[in-house]
Amino acid sequence: MAAKLSPELRQEIADNPGQAxxxxxxxxxxxxxxxxxxxxxxxxxxxxxxxxxxxxxxQEGEESAEVSREEGFARMRAKVQELKDKSA
Known part of the structure; x- marks a missing residue:
């Protein structure tokens, strides 16, 4: 079962289209x-x-260890840049 969005999270998503x-x-x-x-x-x-x-x-999760918010952002930015470079 999927979790439901809160009104606050729904607004945050609407305010930041196309972003994580x-x-x-x-x-x-x-x-x-x-x-x-x-x-x-x-x-x-x-x-x-x-x-x-x-x-x-x-589906499986890349790592079982927890990462900090900053590390998560850094990994996500690096992966997005990698995908952009491949599609260019």
């Missing part, structure tokens, strides 16, 4: 990123290997 919106679990202090489905598939549309890997990572 951070979501912090206050109990565990873990950061998650909310992106629209189209964001994921458009980003890797021309690279099937990257798309397959991304889907696998979404």
């Amino acid at each position: 919106v951070p979501l912090v679990d206050e109990l565990s202090n873990r950061t998650y990123f909310v992106v629209g489905e189209e964001f994921l598939f458009l980003a890797v549309e021309q690279d099937k290997a990257s798309r397959a890997r991304l889907l696998a990572l979404l």
